[in-house]
Amino acid sequence: MNDNMLVASIRGLGIDMINQAKSGHPGIVLGAAPILYTLYKNHLNINASDSTWINRDRFVMSAGHGSALLYSVLFVCGYGITIDDLKNFRHIGYKTPGHPEYGITPGVDCSTGPLGQGIANAVGMALGQKILKERYRIDQSKSLVDYDVYALVGDGDLMEGISYEACSLAGTLKLNNLIVLYDSNGISLDGPTSKTFNENVRARFEAMGWDTYLVKDGNKIGDIDKAISKAKKSNKPSLIEVKTVIGYGSMLAGTSTVHGKPLDDADIEQLKKQLGLPNEPFYVNVEEFSHLRNHIANRVNPKYMEWNDNYQAYVRLCGGDSTLAGYLFNNDFNYDLINLDWKFPTSLKQALRDTNNVFINYLNRNIKTIAGGSADLASTTKTYVKELADIDANNFNGNNIWFGVREHAMGAILNGMALVGVKAYGSTFLSFVDYLKPAMRMSALMKLPVIYIFTHDSISIGPDGPTHQPIEQLALMRSIPGMKVYRPADAKELLGCWQAILNTNHNPSALVLSRNEVDLLKESKALETLNGGYILHHETTALKAILVATGTETHTALHIAYEYERAGEGGIRVVSMPCLEKFLETDQNYQESVLPPGYRKIIIEAGSSFGWHRIMKDYDGIISLDTFGVSGTKDEVLQAMNFSYQQIFTRVQELLVKK
């Protein structure tokens, strides 16, 4: 096998793709090709013909702009990508999108592009592997789940705060199944990193509990190989810094110009000559590629076969029931929670964060793939499972993950965990959803069933003040395509929300809970919650108007309707809308049965009105919060924001008589 020719081919194909597309990032293709080549040739336990093998080693191209390099490597290694896909790089309808996209390309384990996300996803995958390994054990020495996670990062990834957060946690948890290859070329898009990133990266990672290695010449495959071999034996996560030259071989090598601009024809000509490639686009060396593919197959096949034996052994352990490996193999999850006997006392008066703890407990005790935690707020978001163990560096046979004060990494780690089959949840305060928005967008983009739990859901938290009082956060989440936001009113609706969330297999969900106590509503219905919105309280005389509310405001709406009834006006209907997105997915007949056109709606929610006007007609009204909060006691704050019960009642009265 001719390593030089194979690396040259990978470089050549990547450059041809970018040249043909007139768009892409040649710098990393030329600089980092030997790294990926070495990794795929000698280390990754993969099977190109079974690219979703659940026990494969994972690879995350965190420097997602290196997509051409990745596709080129995958093609050379025999994945289900055609030369036509390469020729149509960055075109719709091919397996070669501009940045790697999960679900489109065989061999792409994760969507990447926004820097820092990928490495944090890799940490999540490594953590997920550690957790699942304990849960799918065959015996003391064997598990159905046993693989390593690799990522390629650039300077940009390591400058992003999310990568620091995730890597700091990886060091604390001693995730020795994680190996990060750092394409260290001293250049970012705008210029030399000496301008922006003048730190000792390896020393920093060592301070964070990692092992580090240096490969001084990124063209020396043997040195890269040795470093990876050492890293695999480490009892810590490993960072291998590989010094490379961005755009190696190009006339623009070593400059920021070559980062993101196709090479010109003269440059390509001289480059191919240097690389020993014929000057023809998309040159394929069938014989050498075949050598490489056989080499990888020969190396991995024994492990692949062994895993199949393990799988049979595991099924035997499960008494022959192969469905017990279950959710590990796909995201299609089916769970009937509602029909269990929950027996909420009618007198129940409890903060939903506390009620939620009951569900979190139950789910962790009954669902094999679930795990989660909090960004250092478990004691107050109440997502901690006291009866089950903590996950830490010495024990992954647990359920409680301590993410630290790292909301952003938490989101991305949940994504990584979901990618390897964990039903993952994470919690913090609603106002801090801002911190993890980029990760949440990636959950939605990758269609991952990640569960976000947010408590302290409105200004009624009081004294912590405007930085901690969410206003626009519900709107922020609802505006993300594919995101489902749940804000239940009581324990029964919370049950319904969990039913919906558990069976949402291809979308993220956000569960939004109050800190304050709420009653169990007589008329609430868990099952109807699945429609997103339903008639909570029917008008007792001819319909006059509809109050629509979510969460704690549902109680306010109900009390107002009752007051009207006591005063002899029974025409007020109350609609509970725990999930607007799900309601908007129901058919028009249902929607019109709940919210009949021609009747005035008044929407009440302790958050921004932003987004609600979608379901409002000209004659409708909304009582919302569109300015920042203030610091004071709960009652002071509600009063100051014109949102006390009495003030809302007055506003409803005014809106109902409005012309």
Added chain:
Amino acid sequence: MNDNMLVASIRGLGIDMINQAKSGHPGIVLGAAPILYTLYKNHLNINASDSTWINRDRFVMSAGHGSALLYSVLFVCGYGITIDDLKNFRHIGYKTPGHPEYGITPGVDCSTGPLGQGIANAVGMALGQKILKERYRIDQSKSLVDYDVYALVGDGDLMEGISYEACSLAGTLKLNNLIVLYDSNGISLDGPTSKTFNENVRARFEAMGWDTYLVKDGNKIGDIDKAISKAKKSNKPSLIEVKTVIGYGSMLAGTSTVHGKPLDDADIEQLKKQLGLPNEPFYVNVEEFSHLRNHIANRVNPKYMEWNDNYQAYVRLCGGDSTLAGYLFNNDFNYDLINLDWKFPTSLKQALRDTNNVFINYLNRNIKTIAGGSADLASTTKTYVKELADIDANNFNGNNIWFGVREHAMGAILNGMALVGVKAYGSTFLSFVDYLKPAMRMSALMKLPVIYIFTHDSISIGPDGPTHQPIEQLALMRSIPGMKVYRPADAKELLGCWQAILNTNHNPSALVLSRNEVDLLKESKALETLNGGYILHHETTALKAILVATGTETHTALHIAYEYERAGEGGIRVVSMPCLEKFLETDQNYQESVLPPGYRKIIIEAGSSFGWHRIMKDYDGIISLDTFGVSGTKDEVLQAMNFSYQQIFTRVQELLVKK
């Protein structure tokens, strides 16, 4: 002066505040009191009677939950806070909100609470000071701006990615005017940091180019004092790790329970006994407080007087014109950009990011306090000023800041710069606004006139794919209370936007620009842009319908109206809406003159419809993008998303005839 009694008093007052409020964080009050005491007594150059003195040293309480400690210290030091303010901690109407809020409390230089923001703001203040120092020089050795920036951080701050980003940049820029005091107590809200944060923090900071110091016993004022004195002499930023005991003196000392829960009466009684304080709430030792105040005044007064001399010297340098210190002293900025002679050729066809570079150049050459940069995308957002110098560790006499791939820190650093009087701007791609949302919210909350610039503003960027194609990002920004989002259609509107932005003194602004070329519109008007929305093209016959658009879609709307006119239908009006928030601030008469009720509007924007329904009536329509994009060429993507010119035209036709 009795240090012990003063520190005890600070602790006692803080505990009394929390006890009276039944809410707050006693752990940090008891643990970190000696740190703040030492800093205020011996180091901060401040004047309690002139708390906004522009040359004061800045202090940022990054661990914002330590507000009671800060207020207690400020009270003892003689700032304009009364004992009544302390007694009403966390109540509306007093100077003692739950977390420190800029503008409410004398001596509070920055709003804090969401962890990590404060330390990044402090980096921004330190950078701002370095820049302004060069611009307000009196001679080689003297400047009108010459102070240090201090911050108190806890473990939570240092776990947050934004703190890493900002501190890494501070190390690269060798901001030796920045001293960070690290309240290192090994406990966060949920428990011991060994669970989550098992790294060598000082080694990490050293790897990032900082000097570090260790104070082993946080009660030893002399040791803290020595460490600060050393740090002031460093040529790097400094981190002083002070080992403290959370809740020192409480029966719960050293546990996470004492982090955020008031102490009980028995605990307070034994604590006060231990501290040598009488067991009475809000005990004030008038004599000792007075000693401390005199001590600080005697220490600082010579510097305060010297600065007044410097100010006189500076005014003399300016030929006696004191207004030339100008913007440095307040945020009230007044600039008439429109009436300059811009001479855009009518044939101008240019990407707005390029046109914007002309303005950025002009402003940097003409506004004394302006500075900004990009999160490693200046070469493509085109915010780089080639003619002016870069800011780096060896030169702060420049204009271009290289933030690195650190969007979040960029936002918070801009906030810090704005807090010290820099007209600060920063740029990245629109899709990455997600990364800096938390900082942007703080800009709005603190009412800082920070300028965010976003290019690559829609799916029409094409091949980079859905991770880089903004969809919900305009909605995200518009949903932030107080935020103004500008999306101009051409060079004239961009000029108008800049006029509005420069004179927006108490709110952040976001300027959103396309990557693609646009024509100069014949009918666009810079001045009318100031209304946020205006009639770009009048109907030529009786009004039938109105097309409302922003940015590049304004051109689409206009062409559609022209097509209708050519086909004999002159009733289509085109309204350009570069800033919806500003339009909604105009009076109803103006709004109705632009968008007369009863006439159908069709809104066209290459982004989520989320939020637009606010201005829509039942008969209106919207052509928007509510799903994620795809990777392909620009034309492929527009076609796939039903957003090509022809497709939009067809959709307009359908909407216009809809019943």
